[in-house]
Each structure stands twice: as structure tokens, then as C-alpha cells.
Amino acid sequence: MERILVSACLMGRKVRYDGAAKTSGDALLAAWRQQGRLIPFCPEVEGGLPVPRPAAEIEGGAGGEAVLSGAARVLTAEGADVTEAFLSGARAALAAARTHGVRVAILKEGSPSCGSLVIYDGAFEGGRVPGHGVTTALLERHGIAVFCEERVAEAAARLRELGDRHPGPT
Numbered sequence: 038m039e040r041i042l043v044s045a046c047l048m049g050r051k052v053r054y055d056g057a058a059k060t061s062g063d064a065l066l067a068a069w070r071q072q073g074r075l076i077p078f079c080p081e082v083e084g085g086l087p088v089p090r091p092a093a094e095i096e097g098g099a100g101g102e103a104v105l106s107g108a109a110r111v112l113t114a115e116g117a118d119v120t121e122a123f124l125s126g127a128r129a130a131l132a133a134a135r136t137h138g139v140r141v142a143i144l145k146e147g148s149p150s151c152g153s154l155v156i157y158d159g160a161f162e163g164g165r166v167p168g169h170g171v172t173t174a175l176l177e178r179h180g181i182a183v184f185c186e187e188r189v190a191e192a193a194a195r196l197r198e199l200g201d202r203h204p205g206p207t
């Protein structure tokens with residue numbers, strides 16, 4: 038049975054920057070949780086950041102790949118550089134994924150760590166641009182497929198492709 042790395046905030050853990058959760062009501066995620074296949078993980082907390090913490094964005098909306106290569110930083114609105122914590126959290130997420138043989142992850146959309154389709158543009162005004170968060174970029178670099186919480190059915194399809202016989206309804 039494939040294990041799945043999941044953003045801890047989607048599992049009801051109050052780990053977001055504002056001290057809240059973003060609990061998912063997805064039925065398939067609930068079923069996987071029952072099966073014991075989910076590994077909740079918060080890269081920012083594991084990277085050493087507190088809860089609550091200042092909101093952070095990748096400068097210029099450059100994307101997680103640029104952060105991994107050293108071409109962009111992750112900054113708070115006040116200009117504090119939290120890049121190293123984001124990188125540390127991403128590395129910890131990859132280590133956890135490898136420990137459990139994870140090949141599929143479901144991560145919270147829009148986050149500078151966990152986003153897989155969009156991230157904030159770095160202006161702290163709510164604007165979003167296409168791009169990956171730092172953890173998503175590192176996981177994908179290492180062959181782990183990342184889906185957001187709106188794409189759980191696609192994650193199930195990927196699990197089926199990987200030979201998992203119990204990923205849920207088609």
C-alpha cells in the first residue's frame with residue numbers, strides 16, 4: 038500500500054502561519070487516513086518556524102525551483118529572510134517521504150512551501166502566479182508527484198498507475 042505525504046494543515050493541524058488549520062473534507066483523503074496511509078507533515082514547522090509566524094512569500098513570485106538554486110529568497114512582508122528555514126523544511130519533507138517510500142504527495146495549494154499550481158507573487162497583496170512552493174519543487178525534482186487538495190482524484194489515478202490496488206474509486 039502506497040503511503041502519501043500530506044500537508045499537516047489539511048489534516049486539521051493548526052500549523053499555518055496564522056495559527057489555523059485548513060482541514061480538508063475530501064472523502065478520499067478521509068478514507069486514506071482510515072487506512073493509515075497518510076503522513077501529515079508541515080515543512081515550515083519542521084524547518085524551525087514557529088506557529089503563528091509572519092506570512093512569507095518567494096520574492097518576485099519566482100517559484101520554488103529558483104529558491105533551490107539560490108536565485109530567489111523567501112521573505113516576510115517586513116523583509117526578514119526565512120529562506121534557510123524553508124529549505125530545511127523542504128529537505129525534511131523529502132527525507133520523510135524517502136523514509137516511507139512515498140511517491141505521491143498532496144500539499145496545500147498557494148503556500149510558498151506546498152503550492153503546486155500557484156503561489157503568491159511576492160508583493161504581499163494577494164496576487165498569485167503559476168508556480169511551485171519550495172517543498173513541492175524539491176519533491177518533484179526527486180520524482181515525487183505533488184497534487185493539491187483539489188486534485189485528490191488525480192492523485193488516486195497516479196497511485197493506480199503505480200500499481201496500488203486500493204487507491205479508491207475511479
Ligand code: SF4
Binds near residue numbers: 079151
Ligand atoms: Fe500547511 Fe504546508 Fe503551510 Fe505547513 S507549510 S501550514 S503544511 S501549507
